[in-house]
Amino acid sequence: DGGITQSPKYLFRKEGQNVTLSCEQNLNHDAMYWYRQDPGQGLRLIYYSQIVNDFQKGDIAEGYSVSREKKESFPLTVTSAQKNPTAFYLCASSGLAGGTQYFGPGTRLLVL
Amino acid sequence: GQQVMQIPQYQHVQEGEDFTTYCNSSTTLSNIQWYKQRPGGHPVFLIQLVKSGEVKKQKRLTFQFGEAKKNSSLHITATQTTDVGTYFCAGSYSGGGADGLTFGKGTHLIIQP
Numbered sequence: 001d002g003g004i005t006q007s008p009k010y011l012f013r014k015e016g017q018n019v020t021l022s023c024e025q026n027l028n029h030d031a032m033y034w035y036r037q038d039p040g041q042g043l044r045l046i047y048y049s050q051i052v053n054d055f056q057k058g059d060i061a062e063g064y065s066v067s068r069e070k071k072e073s074f075p076l077t078v079t080s081a082q083k084n085p086t087a088f089y090l091c092a093s094s095g096l097a098g099g100t101q102y103f104g105p106g107t108r109l110l111v112l
Numbered sequence: 113g114q115q116v117m118q119i120p121q122y123q124h125v126q127e128g129e130d131f132t133t134y135c136n137s138s139t140t141l142s143n144i145q146w147y148k149q150r151p152g153g154h155p156v157f158l159i160q161l162v163k164s165g166e167v168k169k170q171k172r173l174t175f176q177f178g179e180a181k182k183n184s185s186l187h188i189t190a191t192q193t194t195d196v197g198t199y200f201c202a203g204s205y206s207g208g209g210a211d212g213l214t215f216g217k218g219t220h221l222i223i224q225p
Contacts, residue, residue, distance in 0.1 A: 031212060033211075033212055040220065041217070041218075042200065042215055042217035042218045043155070043200070043215045043218075045211060045212075048212060056211065058211060090154055090155070092155075092212075097211070097212050098142060098205075098212060098213060100145060100157050100160060101145075101147075101155075101157070101202070101212060103154040103155050103156070105153075105154050106154050
């Protein structure tokens with residue numbers, strides 16, 4: 001059963017805390033992406049990775065960090081430096097840059 | 113960077129009415145894709161258009177790619193409540209786009225029964 005998974009579905013963060021969102025894919029895709037979506041808004045690119053051990057900042061990378069140690073995995077850390085982290089976070093993958101993107105179910109992050 | 117403008121942001125229709133959303137890029141696109149996001153869900157790929165002037169249909173949905181490959185539209189005939197959601201266009205640019213697709217801000221389709 002191929003696809004892209006994200007966990008957890010809901011995540012609560014306390015002030016000053018770092019949290020990590022998981023993204024795994026078994027589609028054998030090279031490219032992976034992280035987007036942030038605020039209520040009623042579009043998708044804003046946080047980070048992307050075209051190959052293992054390489055990643056690039058997107059439009060709103062401040063306060064976030066990523067790693068790409070394995071092809072299948074692209075975790076996103078929301079650091080305490082991100083002052084307004086409450087949002088819906090979507091991970092996606094594609095076989096090629098510019099190709100069709102397959103999205104995970106998303107993680108809703110709430111700040112307590 | 114590249115931008116894809118999408119209008120309208122919101123569209124209210126009565127069930128059974130038609131709906132259209134438009135996307136426009138200032139530069140030529142390599143291809144354009146359309147995605148649908150149901151309320152509370154994640155974007156799901158609908159279709160990709162590659163050729164100049166291309167028209168594709170999926171049941172009540174008609175997708176068009178402009179002759180200059182700078183604009184695209186999605187038209188839904190006789191909307192149903194199952195069509196509710198946000199429709200995004202996403203463009204790919206030749207020679208670049210290592211960051212993948214450039215998404216429009218989406219059109220939220222709200223249907224009143």
